[in-house]
Amino acid sequence: MTKRLQQSKVQAYFKRNRIEIEDHVVSSNYEEVEPVVTSLQVSTPLTSDFCTTISTPSLNTTHIQSPIVTVNDLSKNGEKPRQPSIIFPKNKAGRHFSTHWYAQFSWIEYSKELDAIFCQPCRLFGGSTAEATFSTKGLCDWRKLGDKCRKHDSSVCHMAAVETQKVWAIHQIIGTVDKQLDPNFRNEKFIDDNRKHLMTVLDIITFCAKQDIPLRGDDESDQSLNKGNFLEILELLGKYDSNVTKRIESLPGNAKMLSPDIQNDLLTSLASVLLDYVKSEVEIASCYAILADEVKDASKKELLGASLRYIHKGNVRERAIGFIELKDMDAGTISEKLIELLKPFELDPLKCVGQGYDGASVMSGIHGGVQARMKGAGYRNATYVHCASHRLNLVLAATAERHPLMKSFFDILDLTYSFMNETKRHAVFIDVQNERYPNVQALELARSRSTRWSSRSLEVERFLRRFDCILDTLSIFGNDNDADTSLAAKSLLGSLQTKKFMTILVYFGRLYDYSDFCTKAFQKSTATVSSCLILLADLRERLVNFDFDKVVEYVKDLSGKYEIENFDVRDTIRQRRLPERFREGYLNSSVGHTNASNFEELEILLRQNVREILAELDARFGTDQSGIMKAADCCLPRSQNFLNKQELNTLSELYAIDIKDCEIEVFRSFIARKDESQLNTLIDVLDVIDKDIFPDVFNLYQILVTIPQTSCKVERMFSSIKRIKTRLRSQMTTERLNHLALLSIEKDIAETLCYNDVIEHFKQMKHRRFLL
Known part of the structure; x- marks a missing residue:
């Protein structure tokens, strides 16, 4: 009897208590009310962004989830805690659950079936160490509920479950550690979004570089009204493409790829890929x-x-x-x-x-x-x-400044420019132009620079085209109340209203018409030895046949139009007399006699200037460097010595090209059947050469075309x-x-760069927290 009693007590100790039905009867008349908390999100305070490989030593992937109690109305993995807002039933003690606990403890979820609360992290990820009350059984005793929840919230097992849940959530985005370490693994959507964002950034950087505008601003804070071109353009794009804004907002604050350091790295990658493009071209040349x-x-x-x-x-x-x-x-x-x-x-x-x-x-x-x-x-x-x-600039500049008469002419042009450049005078000058030429845009006078002959050409051209407006403006200010202004205007007006000044102005205008096309052609990247020779020969011919009669005739027409009668400004200073023995002589340098009293003497000086230009052309272009000019000349089909081997000897020895006689003969016959009028330059000839048939001739022409002339x-x-x-x-x-300069200069390459190549270079520069 004693033994049976003892056994009964032991069984009773281990026997599970029966659940009182009354305590867990759920009213069938649940009434839905306005929810207190509609949704709760658990923020994950990671110190790195999602592109960092996440590794948690305490995370045992084989036991990541706990045995889950079978309750149909609780959440599953990846879902938010079930937090219904209903009229909760009361237990025997008259107590019931309240929705205000959701706000205090976001991990709470409520089961209608059991009228009990659970801890979602512990239920799903607590493992064997989880507190059973919150993970498997459920808490239905509402007495001192706050104390119980606070105690659970600070427990080690709960915090471990919360951390495990965070890691699991991140793994769903970027994969497990094994997958991250696998080189074949890629989260295509995540990487694609990152690359799209970076391509937008690259587009803005490339645009700013091509337009030569700065990227950064003095104040790039959120409160700034001008954050700089880079950020302002990014915001502008966001107004018309919501995906741009969404991508930026979804990125962590330390991985938005917008900082100045990132800009510099992206510029480096853009320039590097651009230079790789150039390298690929020059390697096959x-x-x-x-x-x-x-x-x-x-x-x-x-x-x-x-x-x-x-x-x-x-x-x-x-x-x-x-x-x-x-x-x-x-x-x-x-x-x-x-x-x-x-x-x-x-x-x-x-x-x-x-x-x-x-x-x-x-x-x-x-x-x-x-x-x-x-x-x-x-x-x-x-x-x-x-x-x-x-060299051509040196020729024209040296000869223009050699004579005091010419130098004085350009000084007058510069003084006129300076006078017109003052604000009030400039406004009057523009008004005069608008009156005389109402349907034509007003022109600005140009200022010459001795180092740029083209600037002098523009100065003379503008002066000739608006000579009448210049005279009108000076006449207006000649009557100005300010004595200094009036004196300066009258002085300039007196210098301009002379036939001598007009003659020199027209002379240089015609001279520049001859030389400008040559100067501009020399500045092209397509300029070759042969094209330079042709242009120089044409310039020389024009100078030799310079028609002074047309200059004099044009000056007479202008003089009548502007009522100019005086040949020169009246000069009270005693003029130096030229010795008789020098009167009929022609020298390449000035002897001090600069004044020309009539058209005949002025024509002598101008003709002398033309001869000096021709002499300078011979001195600076006549010397054949390494036989290049001679070889280039005989490589043109129009030449009488076309592909004369003796003329090519110097160049052939310099570049170790041994052209066989038979190849030259066959090539001459080949060219003879072509239209010679279409073969004016070395590039034209090179285009029709078959490299396989004429290998040595092809190499010769390639070298001649490649040798720079400017x-x-x-x-x-x-x-x-x-x-x-x-x-x-x-x-x-x-x-x-x-x-920045490379992207600006080589715009045609910058526009066609493959951004995927740029991103790969950017990715390899150093370890990035941004998954690409």
């Missing part, structure tokens, strides 16, 4: 040439700019390869920096057939200049060519530098300036 020059930027830094010239698919290409800062201006430093710019391209130095610079001694010196040092550094086939445009490409690069690095952007680093 049979030869190339180097162009270089120096410039000082807005921060007083001396920069060396360089470009490459080569032939790609039958077209001449001149591509910028970058800028580099110079600490010294000696030939050694310049040549070292130039080689440093060329190094990333990994080009064969022996394929370099030319180097084009200006005529400064540090560049052109045959012993210690840059050209000599480059040959010593392995570029031994790189023939130095002095820029043809520079370094104006680098001059145009400097123009971009001045537009980009202004006074307001003078603190820009040389590296950033270089990248």
